[in-house]
Amino acid sequence: MIKGLPGYRYTVNSIKILSEEVVDLIAAGEVIDSVAAVVRELVENAIDAKATRISVSLWPQQWRIEVADNGEGMNLANLKLAALAHSTSKIATARDLLKISSLGFRGEALHSIAQLSDLEILSRPGFSSSPSSGWRVVYNHQGETEMVEAVAIAPGTVVRVSNLFANWSSRRTAGPTATQQLRGAQLLLQQIALCHPQVTWQIHQNDRPWLRFGPAMTTQQMLPEFIRGIRAGDLQYLKMDVDPPESVEECHENLSKSWLEVVIGLPDRASRGRKDWVKIGVNGRMVRSPELEPTILSAFARTCGRDRYPICFVHLHIDPALIDWNRHPSKAEIYLHYLKHWQDQIHLAIDQTLKLNPESLSAGVNPIEKLLRVSEDTASYRTRPTPLESAENPQRIDVPKLKAIGQIHNTYIVAEHPEGLWLVEQHIAHERVIYEQLCRRWQVIPLSTPIILANLSEAQLEQLTRLNLEVDPFGEGLWAIRSAPEILCDRPDCQEALIELSHGGDLQAAQVATACRSAIRNGTPLSLTEMQTLLDQWVTTRSPRTCPHGRPIFLSLEESSLARFFRRSWVIGKSHGL
Structure with a gap:
């Protein structure tokens, strides 16, 4: 050197x-x-x-x-x-x-x-x-x-x-x-x-x-220059250290440190009509990966709207010994050793990035917090993790503390949080909660009293069977449904729900339809305790920004925006209506 x-x-x-x-x-x-x-x-x-x-x-x-x-x-x-x-x-x-x-x-x-x-x-x-x-x-x-x-x-x-x-x-x-x-x-x-x-x-x-x-510190700052209509606030960045594969072979011992970077378009703010911005980089080169691209799309399942696709860039930094660049003449396709390990790490990183946390919520910072951050730059103390610290420690996710304070038109929950006010649409927030519960545990149980359905087509019968529901003939043009998803069994509209499920789609589509049918209806009055319970369940879901159909769940009114609208002045040492 x-x-x-x-x-x-x-x-x-x-x-x-x-x-x-x-x-x-x-x-x-x-x-x-x-x-x-x-x-x-x-x-x-x-x-x-x-x-x-x-x-x-x-x-x-x-x-x-x-x-x-x-x-x-x-x-x-x-x-x-x-x-x-x-x-x-x-x-x-x-x-x-x-x-x-x-x-x-x-x-x-x-x-x-x-x-x-x-x-x-x-x-x-x-x-x-x-x-x-x-x-x-x-x-x-x-x-x-x-x-x-x-x-x-x-x-x-x-x-x-x-x-x-x-x-x-x-x-x-x-x-x-x-x-x-x-x-x-x-x-x-x-x-x-x-x-x-x-x-x-x-x-x-x-x-x-x-x-x-x-130049830029991260790809998050670069993307708005390349995608029209996208702002840095519509994106979220995460850097995550990656442990080496557990079953690493002896020839791959003493590997160098690995990490990955993820930049995603927040699904309630940014998406595409094509899959043209699902991109993968490995050690400084953009590559095509038929094995990793489906992993990215599956991690965004049921977060974007119909016929919409995510904005996502994943950059893997791994030991060169775990890559075979000699796969394709253009070096645009590669072989990754221990592929399943990298797929799991990418899925984990996207899950962490989709969660709600303070760094991805607010476009602005209140004035007192600005003063604290200026002081922190010249002092040895820290009152909160920096964005880089939060990104490099994805396990440390600070779930926003929401306090239910009311309900508008029996439809929107008014929630207070440290940096402003949120309006949360109760039906689709509950739909997100139920959908993720069903994804974790889709259970079909016997019905105490069979439900009789009439005039089902062959396609409808095949769909009910595909969902593991027990269906028996019950006379000419009649069928007895002897089992149903657990969450629907005690509902008075279980018959209508089963007809809806029979109209096609895979298991995931059935789970979405079931969640939508089972969620709290708009127009339903809720007590403060019920609202708080729903908020607490919702903020901890895997993808809390959108419902399974891709609709945004909450509207954020930040304190900084409210202060600008009401023309409030913040002057240290003087009171101006604070």
């Missing part, structure tokens, strides 16, 4: 040509078929070089790309080897394929780009012992050095690609249009930025500033 600029440490890795033995073990590299593919390879190299600022310039009509970064840079010896086939500093032996920690590792990207374009690289190492100037190297189409000259350049690397696909005209004529090229590059850079929020990104189009995003 060599000390460089203040706050940085640089590792000097020599570029070497991989042996044939290692090359034969690597899945074939992805074809460079678009501007976005070139941008991806160059940007990933910049991130591997520990860049904190990356500038991408695009001229799609001219088939030109330039990527500049402030990363470690390369010396002249490495520059001369950089564009040769299978040249890389990321791996050296076959064993390195089992513990890949970089975004790139095949040593094919620059060589492939050189074959399809005119390539030149300017670079200067960033550590203090490097020369005061850098080098510019121009390569031929075999990736061999064609020209070398000294240049004045800041520490970092600039890669210039021009005349892309000039010697392969079919890819220009049959490929994406200039607009599609730009759109593809934009989506790609957004995905990479989500995995690396600490990087500052500048994108130029035809010599004009086009996009700029970052």
Whole structure:
């Protein structure tokens, strides 16, 4: 390790040509078929070089790309080897394929780009012992050095690609249009930025500033820049340490620390009409995972409305030995060892994030609390956990303390909490409570007196049987229902409920219908004790923000909002109607 600029440490890795033995073990590299593919390879190299600022310039009509970064840079010896086939500093032996920690590792990207374009690289190492100037190297189409000259350049690397696909005209004529090229590059850079929020990104189009995003502390701060209509307050972030798998094999002992990050759109505030924002990152790369995506969707079951899908980004940070990046040529799909363990951890993290807690409830903070937080910044005490502490300790969930104080139109419970006032719709709050109880314990019991139903179709009979209800013929066009869900058995409308259940859907749909049928009706007067009991049950449910149909359950009126509306002034040392 060599000390460089203040706050940085640089590792000097020599570029070497991989042996044939290692090359034969690597899945074939992805074809460079678009501007976005070139941008991806160059940007990933910049991130591997520990860049904190990356500038991408695009001229799609001219088939030109330039990527500049402030990363470690390369010396002249490495520059001369950089564009040769299978040249890389990321791996050296076959064993390195089992513990890949970089975004790139095949040593094919620059060589492939050189074959399809005119390539030149300017670079200067960033550590203090490097020369005061850098080098510019121009390569031929075999990736061999064609020209070398000294240049004045800041520490970092600039890669210039021009005349892309000039010697392969079919890819220009049959490929994406200039607009599609730009759109593809934009989506790609957004995905990479989500995995690396600490990087500052500048994108130029035809010599004009086009996009700029970052840096940010977390992905929660980045997402509103990419999803129209979403605010940071509509999202919730959680960081959770993950224990290693219990059944870890001997070859995977001494693993490094693992953790995961989750950013979700709160289902009562943000959702999508498509599954386009259910995304997964692993160790800094966005990946497709047919095994993990259903896990995310199942964790959001019955929280979004009909034909709506969650906004969710899960980023796994795990020991490289537990990942096989060599599954797919584009590295977009991977194998995870101990898959069930990671599925369980993702489900747990989403469950924790969906719960009500003070950090996800209030868009504002009351003035007294602001003063305490300012004082905390210069003192050694803490009156409450910081957002980061709460996120890193998901087991510590502070359930809001609600106090029932009344009922409006026998429909809405008025509840007081430390930061304001809530209106809670009693029917759908109770529906959420009952639904989760049914999910935990769906029990069908015999009826003391069978219920007779008439004129049931074959589909209705199959549905009742599928729900494990006992159905017997009772004459022409009549059937005796001899068992029913426990929660419905003593209800006077049990017959109507059974007819409703017979009209289709899976077990989950039946549980939703049963919960809706069994919940307190709007218009029902409740005592303060009954209201308080319902509130206490509701706030501890797994997903208290929405009912199983996706409707929001509560409306929050924060103290800060009330103060603004009534134009109250808060002045220390004076009373202004406090």
